[in-house]
Amino acid sequence: MEKTLDLKYTYTDKKDTRSGFGDGLLEAGRNNPNVVGLCADLIGSLKMGAFQKEFPERFFQVGIAEANMIGLAAGMAIGGKIPFTGTFANFSTGRVYDQIRQSVAYSDKNVKICASHAGLTLGEDGATHQILEDVGMMRMLPHMTVINPCDYNQTKAATLALVDHVGPAYLRFGRPVWPIFTPADQKFEIGKAWKMIEGKDVTIFATGHLVWEAVVAEAMLREEGIYAEVINIHTIKPFDEAAVLASIAKTGCAVSAEEHQINGGLGDSIAQSLARNNPAPLEYIGVLDSFGESGTPTQLLEKYGLNAENIVKAAKKAIARK
Amino acid sequence: MEKQSIDQLKQICSQVRRDCLRMVHAVQSGHPGAALGLTEYFVALYFNEMTHDSKFKMDGKGEDMFFLSNGHVSALWYSVLARSGYFSTEELETFRKLNSRLQGHPATHEGLPGIRIASGSLGQGLSVAIGVAQAKKIDEDDKLVYVMMGDGEQQEGQIWEAGMYAAHHKVDNLIAAIDYNGQQIDGPTLKVMDLKNLKAKWEAFGWDVIEVKKGNDIESVVNGLAKARGLTGKGKPVMILLYTEMGYGVDFMVGTHKWHGVAPSDAELENALGQLEETLGDY
Ligand SMILES: Cc1ncc(C[n+]2csc(CCOP(=O)(O)OP(=O)(O)O)c2C)c(N)n1
Numbered sequence A: 001m002e003k004t005l006d007l008k009y010t011y012t013d014k015k016d017t018r019s020g021f022g023d024g025l026l027e028a029g030r031n032n033p034n035v036v037g038l039c040a041d042l043i044g045s046l047k048m049g050a051f052q053k054e055f056p057e058r059f060f061q062v063g064i065a066e067a068n069m070i071g072l073a074a075g076m077a078i079g080g081k082i083p084f085t086g087t088f089a090n091f092s093t094g095r096v097y098d099q100i101r102q103s104v105a106y107s108d109k110n111v112k113i114c115a116s117h118a119g120l121t122l123g124e125d126g127a128t129h130q131i132l133e134d135v136g137m138m139r140m141l142p143h144m145t146v147i148n149p150c151d152y153n154q155t156k157a158a159t160l161a162l163v164d165h166v167g168p169a170y171l172r173f174g175r176p177v178w179p180i181f182t183p184a185d186q187k188f189e190i191g192k193a194w195k196m197i198e199g200k201d202v203t204i205f206a207t208g209h210l211v212w213e214a215v216v217a218e219a220m221l222r223e224e225g226i227y228a229e230v231i232n233i234h235t236i237k238p239f240d241e242a243a244v245l246a247s248i249a250k251t252g253c254a255v256s257a258e259e260h261q262i263n264g265g266l267g268d269s270i271a272q273s274l275a276r277n278n279p280a281p282l283e284y285i286g287v288l289d290s291f292g293e294s295g296t297p298t299q300l301l302e303k304y305g306l307n308a309e310n311i312v313k314a315a316k317k318a319i320a321r322k
Numbered sequence B: 001m002e003k004q005s006i007d008q009l010k011q012i013c014s015q016v017r018r019d020c021l022r023m024v025h026a027v028q029s030g031h032p033g034a035a036l037g038l039t040e041y042f043v044a045l046y047f048n049e050m051t052h053d054s055k056f057k058m059d060g061k062g063e064d065m066f067f068l069s070n071g072h073v074s075a076l077w078y079s080v081l082a083r084s085g086y087f088s089t090e091e092l093e094t095f096r097k098l099n100s101r102l103q104g105h106p107a108t109h110e111g112l113p114g115i116r117i118a119s120g121s122l123g124q125g126l127s128v129a130i131g132v133a134q135a136k137k138i139d140e141d142d143k144l145v146y147v148m149m150g151d152g153e154q155q156e157g158q159i160w161e162a163g164m165y166a167a168h169h170k171v172d173n174l175i176a177a178i179d180y181n182g183q184q185i186d187g188p189t190l191k192v193m194d195l196k197n198l199k200a201k202w203e204a205f206g207w208d209v210i211e212v213k214k215g216n217d218i219e220s221v222v223n224g225l226a227k228a229r230g231l232t233g234k235g236k237p238v239m240i241l242l243y244t245e246m247g248y249g250v251d252f253m254v255g256t257h258k259w260h261g262v263a264p265s266d267a268e269l270e271n272a273l274g275q276l277e278e279t280l281g282d283y
């Protein structure tokens, strides 16, 4: 299906976004001697091995003790270091929420919480590991920056941007290999939405892996004479309200697309903004108040309604509600 | 279930190991290492030691009850549950596939008989098992509660909160065990995060600790479990330090963290199955 479509963005290579983090962290370590890494027995999964190898004196294996890791990182930040913690998204957020809340967010510490295997696409490990609430939890915390990049290149760029950003941040990425469709040399501007495709009939606001699904959906809609605008919301907080409102003023309706619960994530950020400023129809693509399960990433995106076909349906529905 | 003889237990172990490998291989995902290492313990529990009914009741009243804290050992648990009649062995084919009750990590969500709580996020099972044991005490139910944990898992702080609590509250109808294989994801526990003297730690927390040095020898495990049972009811919780080898039973998998969470290829599976007799019929 993808091959016959006239896509506005294409790819020749696929890689996992977590490798973008690992490669970005290595470069960050070379650029800045204050960058330190911490990991809770998942060095391979988080792709932190290269950083560990090159900077053994700046890398700390914490063992399976995530709460301890967050506290350690906050302490290192007091000492002027820029700690990047690594574990799965579930154990980066839900498991250590109060440690993050008190020692990192409330205390305003420069800790970068880096979270892999987010969302359904980690696949077979199933619901215990597939966190779908992390963006909501992190977004609710005052002071916290929340970033969910869409491919390898954007994840690498985001990791590098975080070195120069002062303050608590949550960086969310994933396990599966995924199309690399954004440029290698991109400048990552925290808090600035990226209009990837100009349109007029409906706006698709997407984040993370689902930006690619949005790009595919745009081509499918165009074949039917519907022109969708695609906006990549890589930073969910701070939220680029101006970009959202400007697009809605033009298209008049929207679809949000995220690998997350519909409660608390990107869709709710948009809804809040629209309700306060310019009420317009919004359709949510996200998990509908359920846990995930084991399966392949493709099967899961289909079963839970998170793929391009579902974005197309939602776009038509949003347009019909105008 | 009738208690099985040592010979029968050995046969079951061989079949269970085959099941685990075939399950993980079929979906090219899952955790063979600890599953192979813990086979003797699980088989001894379900086919010899515990009083339990495969007509599953969630509350387990009047039965011994088992909890798995290191949920990544799911393939082993599913095989043992199926082989002891909780559900059909054919269902093992659905492991980790879409719409299956046999989730990657154990879940109650789909109603799989034998599972009483989800696990997968490490460090939580001991607390749950203690709660179950205390509920049994309130009901004057004299059966026991068993819980299995990993050794790497001991690095989680919650385990020590639970350990302190169980001794303080004299939860002496509980037999916990640690899969003392010396391995975790990033390497040997000694290198990742040294556990130091686990026996002394648990004793200092007020537990009775026994060591089963040959955790892959079925007779030693059966004897160890009997000894542990003998220590219950004396005012202290009981801990078994179960020395196992990750990947036991397959020569190229044994003793290394490399097989913690990696599936064998077709050729590796064939090689491995060649080392394990099909005793009860593959599913
Ligand atoms: C809270 C939490 N942190 C991290 C993980 C990822 N993880 C799964 S298994 C494992 C290693 C566990 O080591 P051990 O308990 O020794 O089990 P073994 O490798 O011996 O099977 C880790 C870190 C997890 N499942 N839960």
Ligand SMILES: [Mg+2]
Pocket: B150, B151, B152, B179, B180, B181, B182, B183, B184
């Ligand atoms: Mg271990």
